[in-house]
Structures are given as structure tokens and as C-alpha cells.
Amino acid sequence: MQPSDVNLYLVGFMGTGKTTLGRAVALRLGFRWIDSDHEIERQQGKPISEIFATQGEPAFRAMERDFIDHGHPAEKQVVACGGGLVVQPGMLALLQSKGIVVCLHASIETILRRTSGNRTRPLIDVEDPEKRLRELYAAREAIYRRSGTVVLTDGRPLAEIVQHVLRIHRREAHEFVRAQARARHA
Numbered sequence: 092m093q094p095s096d097v098n099l100y101l102v103g104f105m106g107t108g109k110t111t112l113g114r115a116v117a118l119r120l121g122f123r124w125i126d127s128d129h130e131i132e133r134q135q136g137k138p139i140s141e142i143f144a145t146q147g148e149p150a151f152r153a154m155e156r157d158f159i160d161h162g163h164p165a166e167k168q169v170v171a172c173g174g175g176l177v178v179q180p181g182m183l184a185l186l187q188s189k190g191i192v193v194c195l196h197a198s199i200e201t202i203l204r205r206t207s208g209n210r211t212r213p214l215i216d217v218e219d220p221e222k223r224l225r226e227l228y229a230a231r232e233a234i235y236r237r238s239g240t241v242v243l244t245d246g247r248p249l250a251e252i253v254q255h256v257l258r259i260h261r262r263e264a265h266e267f268v269r270a271q272a273r274a275r276h277a
């Protein structure tokens with residue numbers, strides 16, 4: 092595999108900009124942009140909210156794992172991962188075995204602003220979404236901070252964040268390909 096073909100996985104909390112940034116980065120890399128939520132919805136033929144309601148969260152988490160395991164191409168993909176995907180035990184290592192992992196980070200205030208009024212996310216489609224978001228954020232923040240290279244998205248122009256993520260991909264993809272070659276020859 093060429094370093095320039097190594098997949099890029101964007102992880103991070105809801106509302107950190109994975110979709111917007113993922114599209115822009117994919118365009119620059121000449122990669123395909125895919126979103127784990129959209130792919131799961133397409134495969135299942137129903138929205139995430141319905142999967143949660145009828146099959147439950149554990150079933151959705153298993154679908155996320157399947158998608159990462161063998162549900163997408165191994166090269167030239169920018170994958171925007173649903174916010175809880177990397178929180179599951181073992182998922183970070185799985186992502187890192189497949190490509191470069193970048194974790195987008197934003198303040199809770201930014202996240203509250205970006206997610207307000209959106210009813211498509213079942214975890215925060217509750218009576219007091221702000222309370223729920225704050226709880227989830229507090230419970231997960233430490234995990235995100237350990238998930239790949241962390242990039243702050245608060246108050247920065249999109250073009251600057253794109254450049255930052257492209258630099259990380261360029262730098263880390265070389266090491267990724269070398270590590271793969273070492274593993275093959277071990």
C-alpha cells in the first residue's frame with residue numbers, strides 16, 4: 092500500500108465536525124468519503140433512531156463494529172465515524188490497524204450549539220438534551236483524548252483544520268505503511 096492511499100478515520104463526539112471536515116479532506120486527498128451512520132442506515136434500510144428503538148443500542152454497536160471490520164474498502168477512504176464508535180472496547184486498536192485515526196475535539200458549548208434542535212440522534216432525543224450531552228461528554232472525554240491525534244475544531248476556519256488533518260495524514264501514513272511492512276516480515 093502507498094502512504095497516499097491509507098484510510099483516514101475521523102472520530103470524536105457528536106457535533107465536532109466529522110462530516111463537514113471529512114468531506115473537505117476527502118476532496119483534497121482524492122478519497123471517497125463515507126459516514127458509518129449513513130452506511131449502517133443504508134444496509135439496514137432504516138434510520139439510526141429506529142435501529143435504537145427496535146433493536147437497541149448494543150445491536151447498533153455491533154453493526155458499527157461489523158462496518159469497521161469488513162464493511163468498507165481498505166484504501167482511499169475517509170471514514171466519518173459515529174460519535175460512540177471509538178468508545179467501544181477494542182475499537183480504537185481496530186481502527187488503528189486499518190489506517191490513521193484523527194479525533195476531532197470541540198468545547199461542550201460548541202457541541203451544544205451545533206447539535207441543538209437536531210432530532211436525528213437518539214441518545215440526545217430526550218427531555219433535557221443539554222443535561223444528557225453534558226453527561227455523555229464528561230463520561231467520554233478522556234477516551235476521545237486518547238483516541239488518535241487530537242485536533243481542536245473550535246473557532247478555527249475550516250481550511251486551516253483541513254490543512255492540519257492533511258499534515259497528520261501525510262506524516263502518519265508513512266509510519267503506518269512501514270509498520271505494516273515490518274509486521275509482514277516478522
Ligand code: S3P
Pocket residue numbers: 103104105106109128139172173174175176211212213214
Ligand atoms: C452516537 C453518535 C451519532 C450516531 C448515534 C450514536 C453516539 O453519530 O452514531 O446517534 O453514541 O455518540 P454522530 O457523531 O455522527 O452524531
